[in-house]
Amino acid sequence: MKRKFINEAVIEFLSCSSNESFARSAAACFAAQMDPTLNEVEDIKTSVSEAVTNAIVHAYPESLGKVSLRMRIYPDSVLEVMVKDRGRGIQDVQQARQPMFTTGGEERSGMGFTIMESFMDRLSVRSTPGKGTTVVMRKRIAPRVKK
Amino acid sequence: MEIRETAADRNLLLEFLGDLDHHGARDALHQAERAIDAALPKRLVLDFSGVTFMDSSGIALILRTQQRMQLLDGSLMVRGVPPQARRVLDAAGISRLVTIK
Ligand SMILES: Nc1ncnc2c1ncn2[C@@H]1O[C@H](COP(=O)(O)OP(=O)(O)O)[C@@H](O)[C@H]1O
Ligand SMILES: [Mg+2]
Numbered sequence: 001m002k003r004k005f006i007n008e009a010v011i012e013f014l015s016c017s018s019n020e021s022f023a024r025s026a027a028a029c030f031a032a033q034m035d036p037t038l039n040e041v042e043d044i045k046t047s048v049s050e051a052v053t054n055a056i057v058h059a060y061p062e063s064l065g066k067v068s069l070r071m072r073i074y075p076d077s078v079l080e081v082m083v084k085d086r087g088r089g090i091q092d093v094q095q096a097r098q099p100m101f102t103t104g105g106e107e108r109s110g111m112g113f114t115i116m117e118s119f120m121d122r123l124s125v126r127s128t129p130g131k132g133t134t135v136v137m138r139k140r141i142a143p144r145v146k147k
Numbered sequence: 148m149e150i151r152e153t154a155a156d157r158n159l160l161l162e163f164l165g166d167l168d169h170h171g172a173r174d175a176l177h178q179a180e181r182a183i184d185a186a187l188p189k190r191l192v193l194d195f196s197g198v199t200f201m202d203s204s205g206i207a208l209i210l211r212t213q214q215r216m217q218l219l220d221g222s223l224m225v226r227g228v229p230p231q232a233r234r235v236l237d238a239a240g241i242s243r244l245v246t247i248k
Binding site: 017018020021024039042045046049050053056057099106107108109111112114115118119 | 166168169170172173176200202203204206207210211230231234235238239240
């Protein structure tokens with residue numbers, strides 16, 4: 001059974017590198033209503049930065065394309081972030097998720113997926129070569145006792 | 148992203164100010180490499196106290212500068228790493244490969 005989300009925001013932007021900071025700030029602003037700790041906000045910003053950077057760098061290497069960022073809140077304080085592109089796609093997702101694997105040359109470290117995995121509770125990556133990539137991350141924001 | 152360079156006695160200090168994401172790291176990497184090639188330091192210090200955000204692009208920058216210092220038979224130290232950047236380095240296991248103070 002699919003659970004219903006209780007809030008949603010969708011943003012679409014071009015794959016310019018200046019939108020990396022825009023995207024992670026937007027995600028942090030949306031998540032603010034869940035009353036996250038500073039560490040949780042940083043985890044979300046870092047993971048969104050990794051996923052959006054991948055769309056900018058790898059999905060559209062020679063051109064500008066559209067990237068969409070969808071954020072949802074589910075009951076029990078679960079934040080879901082989806083980053084989607086219609087770029088070149090990934091041939092072998094399992095290999096791409098290995099630490100240190102990169103096709104990006106000296107400017108990349110191959111640690112993006114590793115960081116998303118360690119900073120969020122769940123990471124799923126679906127990709128079709130030539131069609132695009134969808135990354136979905138989930139994180140439970142532990143409720144804090146209100147004073 | 149802004150980098151301040153201070154070179155003296157084959158010691159090179161690079162202070163990073165701003166967001167070390169892909170957008171910022173691209174130019175930062177090239178500037179750091181130029182500064183290393185000009186100073187040919189024995190000791191390189193990367194000061195991250197002014198880094199307001201870092202993702203895996205910062206890891207690539209640290210690893211590339213470390214390779215360059217190994218070619219020069221010199222040492223690399225990273226200092227002043229803020230908590231968010233520190234957790235990125237730890238998640239990637241970089242703290243084991245590079246001297247961080
Ligand atoms: N959105 C994407 N579109 C196409 N390829 C991707 C995408 N995201 C990741 N990849 C592929 O997966 C590899 C690993 O990604 P990542 O772990 O973030 O490391 P890095 O970005 O440093 O290469 C990339 O080098 C690239 O080949
Ligand atoms: Mg990446």
